[in-house]
Amino acid sequence: MDRFSTERDVVPLLGDWAARPGPLYRSLAGALTRAVHDGALAPGDRLPAERRLARTLGVSRATVVAAYEELRGGGLLVSRQGSGTRIAPDLRVRPPAADGRVPGGTATTIFQRLIDGPGELISMAVAAGGAVPQLADVLRELVRDDLDDLLADHGYHPGGLPALRVAIAAHLTGTGLPTAPEEVLVTTGAHQGLVLVTQLYLAPGATVVVESPNWPGCLDVFRSAGARLVTVPLDDEGPSVAALGAVLRERAPALLYLMPTYHNPTGLLMSATRRRRIAELAAVHGVPVLEDNASMTYHSESGDAPPPLAAYAPPGAEMLSLGSLAKAVWGGLRIGWVRGPAEIVQRLARRKVLADIASPVLDQALAARLLPRLEEILAVRSGELRRRLDHIDGLLRERLPSWRWRRPDGGGALWVELPGVNAVAFAQVAARYGVDVVPGAAMDPDGGHHSHLRLPYTFPPETLDELVHRLARAWAEFERHGPVPAVRVIV
Amino acid sequence: MDRFSTERDVVPLLGDWAARPGPLYRSLAGALTRAVHDGALAPGDRLPAERRLARTLGVSRATVVAAYEELRGGGLLVSRQGSGTRIAPDLRVRPPAADGRVPGGTATTIFQRLIDGPGELISMAVAAGGAVPQLADVLRELVRDDLDDLLADHGYHPGGLPALRVAIAAHLTGTGLPTAPEEVLVTTGAHQGLVLVTQLYLAPGATVVVESPNWPGCLDVFRSAGARLVTVPLDDEGPSVAALGAVLRERAPALLYLMPTYHNPTGLLMSATRRRRIAELAAVHGVPVLEDNASMTYHSESGDAPPPLAAYAPPGAEMLSLGSLAKAVWGGLRIGWVRGPAEIVQRLARRKVLADIASPVLDQALAARLLPRLEEILAVRSGELRRRLDHIDGLLRERLPSWRWRRPDGGGALWVELPGVNAVAFAQVAARYGVDVVPGAAMDPDGGHHSHLRLPYTFPPETLDELVHRLARAWAEFERHGPVPAVRVIV
Incomplete structure (x- = not known):
């Protein structure tokens, strides 16, 4: 079987492309180029069809077409009738040593945020704050x-x-x-x-x-x-x-x-x-x-x-x-x-x-x-987190009334179900609005829970305000595109 | 091939047996028992012949004979004419999960000291002291x-x-x-x-x-x-x-x-x-x-x-x-x-x-x-270590004149060659005198350098005095036994 024939395999390799400045097609082309030089995509690897990738990324087909076109022009991609688009098989890249990723793993994309360091994004990958005063x-x-x-x-x-x-x-x-x-x-x-x-x-x-x-x-x-x-x-x-x-x-x-x-x-x-x-x-x-x-x-x-x-x-x-x-x-x-x-x-x-x-x-x-x-530390910390949970609970009910969640017994995150849409696609739109969403599919070894996302409530109230504000704007944009059906992708 | 048919395999599993109080044969029997319960030796594993093990441990054959005898009495060992001494094949021990050792590795014995914590031994496994004041x-x-x-x-x-x-x-x-x-x-x-x-x-x-x-x-x-x-x-x-x-x-x-x-x-x-x-x-x-x-x-x-x-x-x-x-x-x-x-x-x-x-x-x-x-830190530290190197250099020339070493260019240890003897055997005697010696064979993947040992000089002068004193006493005892020839053990 071909490596990387589906959008589900390729999307995690693209990192924070959608959050980068400039035209979307340029950002996408840049992310694919980085993935090749990084060894994550190898010469000969097949890319998803333009329409399918567009749907998963929450962008228009024209964006993917333009990105592929630019990369074909630069010799990174080749397309042939019937066999789709591939990384040019004769591309000369550094011999792909192990790139540190776990084969089949889903966490590198999340942790890459930590490796890259802070940016403008609100990252939902890290439910952690500063130290307690003690x-x-x-x-x-x-x-x-x-x-x-x-x-x-x-x-x-x-x-x-x-x-x-x-x-x-x-x-x-x-x-x-x-x-x-x-x-x-x-x-x-x-x-x-x-x-x-x-x-x-x-x-x-x-x-x-x-x-x-x-x-x-x-x-x-x-x-x-x-x-x-x-x-x-x-x-x-x-x-x-x-x-x-x-x-x-x-x-x-x-x-x-x-x-x-x-x-x-x-x-x-x-x-x-x-x-x-x-x-x-x-x-x-x-x-x-x-x-x-x-x-x-x-x-x-x-x-x-x-x-x-x-x-x-x-x-x-x-x-x-x-x-x-x-x-x-x-x-x-x-x-x-x-x-x-x-x-x-x-x-x-x-x-x-x-x-x-x-x-x-x-x-x-x-x-x-x-x-x-x-x-004594927990008594204070837990009270603070309960107030934050109450706060995001209220914000979400008001701004995102179609989302569903069960109030957690403890911990630091909500497990949110989106109304019948694929959270991977929504995550792509959310990145353009400055939120790094961890979609449910990354948390299920069987690839299920595709409509879910994990939403940490450990941030200070003002960050929670901004977080939900950005999510709500991304959600509105996503709904305008027409929600992507929550089809389970079979690999 | 049988597991553990040579003394070279078994000795590292015995740990600090020779440094324990009580009769030597009891300590040896205890160490073998621990190795079995620890999963390092398994039912059916063959033990070295008494004479060979005795020579490598620097003890009399009678000590090994008594230890094996005690363990046979307890059902841990069986001996049969022609097939030597084995861990009883039908011994019921906890199913041997991985024991954390590296197959073929030589460092666990060294690091086990750190895991076990400080004792009366002067450990030559750790060439490290307290923090610099800075x-x-x-x-x-x-x-x-x-x-x-x-x-x-x-x-x-x-x-x-x-x-x-x-x-x-x-x-x-x-x-x-x-x-x-x-x-x-x-x-x-x-x-x-x-x-x-x-x-x-x-x-x-x-x-x-x-x-x-x-x-x-x-x-x-x-x-x-x-x-x-x-x-x-x-x-x-x-x-x-x-x-x-x-x-x-x-x-x-x-x-x-x-x-x-x-x-x-x-x-x-x-x-x-x-x-x-x-x-x-x-x-x-x-x-x-x-x-x-x-x-x-x-x-x-x-x-x-x-x-x-x-x-x-x-x-x-x-x-x-x-x-x-x-x-x-x-x-x-x-x-x-x-x-x-x-x-x-x-x-x-x-x-x-x-x-x-x-x-x-x-x-x-x-x-x-x-x-x-x-x-600035190194200038001070290096001066101190040079004085310690001079100190141990003088002590060794005086107390152990048959040992040979090249003055190191730097670092924290001497690489000492013993005069035509096996350092594994000497290490066993040294342990009885309260020094934990790392023999050269553990530092050579090919099993060579069997006459060498590593001697850290990073200790304070009073510890160096005591260290060389104990080594000199162990060496005298070792020489009384008649030095063990530096035969390269082929596994």
């Missing part, structure tokens, strides 16, 4: 009280700074999951914990069961290990027990990956009953479980969540839990952890050494001082 | 001057904090390698830079050319990617040109990995002439080069090194350079970098996102403030 407080305390001690040793603690392992263990015990320090590995954010667990549990070709929708950054970690993703749908209490039971029975997965406490992107809280049921199911089938509670220390609607999934594990079950201070304190601190059996933590520590030897010491010392104050 | 200075300045600005944004900078990329570029330009900020990726130590480059350049089965000896932590990164290691020997100016030319011609490697500025473990400085010649060779053969200058900002004998290898690259050559503040400032800061063409840095940034999204912000801000003062 971080500066503990930094001043640390400088005052125990800097000399801290800087005296060699600074390499692959398992984590002992004081932080103690503090994390105490924190987890407080959430209803009794934990000893040696059951904790400190990682560079929960994300690195996910990477290390993946390295330990997933050989190429292994099956990992994930909820759908899901966060693309996590899915790409599994994909990069060559794992096969099998999805289970969510209902109001968490992953469907019937679907999960069938998958565990039939697919013998190597890992079950779940986000019980404020699932990303739906904001769903898994019920206590469901936790018990799923922990039992996994144990019966002997499948290790990785629960990702990175969003646990975020906004919470009820202020009260059941204990982590691992607290429901029957004897002999293998459960690992990820956590992080990124949501409660600051992303720039990069402090996360894996909690699991001490012997598994030892093995993960070996992978940690292989990845980066150890995490920085200062940030760990700050985290150790912050964790005992977490409840 | 780190506390810049931290106080940062808290005073620009904490609010720093904590205001979302904190995710996959390429690196912009101010730090600028500072690293200025630093490299100052070493004779003109560099722009977008040619710099910030990493968690030089080690993570090595991991990211490995991910981008080395597919399973690819060949990477390395100097021999080499640092096991780096070799294990290549091994974990499934790469094949091909070695080139060193002469007084650097890697042998004749050997390198032959390897590049015959093996078409995917990467050439070199440590030009204070090679680890030999402390060799590659001459300017050799740099030019090797850069040309690599360009002629179209082989990308990764130079690891993590030891560049360490002790330097002459105070003056040629510019980095990349400064000698002919047009079109692909050169990447690793650097770090671990040696000059502190390992606990975990700030390193990769310098390369901007487009490669972009690709590496994508792998950085996949690894841990971004490095912590505070440490990066500190590094940005430290780099402009690096020359």
Whole structure:
């Protein structure tokens, strides 16, 4: 089969083309040229037909025709009757070394925003703000009280700074999951914990069961290990027990990956009953479980969540839990952890050494001082986020009354359903109005949820005002074009 | 072929057994038991014959006999005439999930020290001390001057904090390698830079050319990617040109990995002439080069090194350079970098996102403030390290006159040759005297350099006194046993 024969494959490679200044056809031609020089498109690769690409990009067919024409003139593209438009097969480009993207992955486009740095766009890819004031407080305390001690040793603690392992263990015990320090590995954010667990549990070709929708950054970690993703749908209490039971029975997965406490992107809280049921199911089938509670220390609607999934594990079950201070304190601190059996933590520590030897010491010392104050931090932060959620809720009802969403139980984003249109196409229009939208299809390994988008509400009220204003203008423009039908693209 | 039929395979799995209290045979039996429960040894694995293991461990045959006997009594081992001693094939142990070790790797034993945390041993695995005083200075300045600005944004900078990329570029330009900020990726130590480059350049089965000896932590990164290691020997100016030319011609490697500025473990400085010649060779053969200058900002004998290898690259050559503040400032800061063409840095940034999204912000801000003062920091640090080198040099001449070493050009360790004995065996005796020795064979992918060991001189004088005292006592004991001949073990 040809590489890149559909618009679904090509659109993610075009990045923020629509947000660039100048005529649209020029921007599109520029984006295709960059994709070739970047190695994302290779000589001989087929491009989508003009009409289909135009529809997906939310532009007129004339724009795509003009872009292709310009590139044919420059020798980058060739078109032939019957075989469509291709990157010129004899084009001389730098031999395509690996370009760092994950084959089949959907997160690079999102993270490229971070790599490129800030622009005029309001990016919905990053639901994160500045640090809580307590971080500066503990930094001043640390400088005052125990800097000399801290800087005296060699600074390499692959398992984590002992004081932080103690503090994390105490924190987890407080959430209803009794934990000893040696059951904790400190990682560079929960994300690195996910990477290390993946390295330990997933050989190429292994099956990992994930909820759908899901966060693309996590899915790409599994994909990069060559794992096969099998999805289970969510209902109001968490992953469907019937679907999960069938998958565990039939697919013998190597890992079950779940986000019980404020699932990303739906904001769903898994019920206590469901936790018990799923922990039992996994144990019966002997499948290790990785629960990702990175969003646990975020906004919470009820202020009260059941204990982590691992607290429901029957004897002999293998459960690992990820956590992080990124949501409660600051992303720039990069402090996360894996909690699991001490012997598994030892093995993960070996992978940690292989990845980066150890995490920085200062940030760990700050985290150790912050964790005992977490409840107080969360009370303030959660109140603020609840007000922001109320605010965007009101704005959307007023300005975008045809959009639908369920009020999340916690987390930092709304999971919005657009009325019967493809969010990938809307994202292209939104980019022209200065909003970087993450469409639902990027969050579903099966390519479903195409009418959804993830809408973070963690921004300050004035940014939320501007965000919804831009979305509403983009939506009006999109509707004028005639909404693109929500056809599921089969690749 | 049987797994673990030789002592060379088994000894690294035994860890610090010889340093544990109690009778030696009990310690050995305990270490074997732990290796089984840890998954490092599996049911059915064959153990070395008693006499051979005893010789390699530097203990009497009776010790090994007693240990095996105890384990047979407990059902862990079985022995049969003709097929030797094995882990009981029907032993019920936890299904051996991946244990985090690198197949064929030699670094886990070294790093396990860091994972286990400090003990009574003087570990020669870690040539690192506390932070330079300037780190506390810049931290106080940062808290005073620009904490609010720093904590205001979302904190995710996959390429690196912009101010730090600028500072690293200025630093490299100052070493004779003109560099722009977008040619710099910030990493968690030089080690993570090595991991990211490995991910981008080395597919399973690819060949990477390395100097021999080499640092096991780096070799294990290549091994974990499934790469094949091909070695080139060193002469007084650097890697042998004749050997390198032959390897590049015959093996078409995917990467050439070199440590030009204070090679680890030999402390060799590659001459300017050799740099030019090797850069040309690599360009002629179209082989990308990764130079690891993590030891560049360490002790330097002459105070003056040629510019980095990349400064000698002919047009079109692909050169990447690793650097770090671990040696000059502190390992606990975990700030390193990769310098390369901007487009490669972009690709590496994508792998950085996949690894841990971004490095912590505070440490990066500190590094940005430290780099402009690096020359002043190095002047002091290098003077101190020169005095320590003089000190250990004198101690060794006096206490261990049969040992041989070349005075290093820089770095933090001596590369010592023992008089015709196997350093693996001596390491076992040294452990009983409280020194953790890294033997040369762990640093040579071909299993050579078996008479060598790496001896860090970065410790304070009183630790160096105690270190050499313990080594001298261990050496006396070792010589009493009759030195073990330096037989190259063929696996």
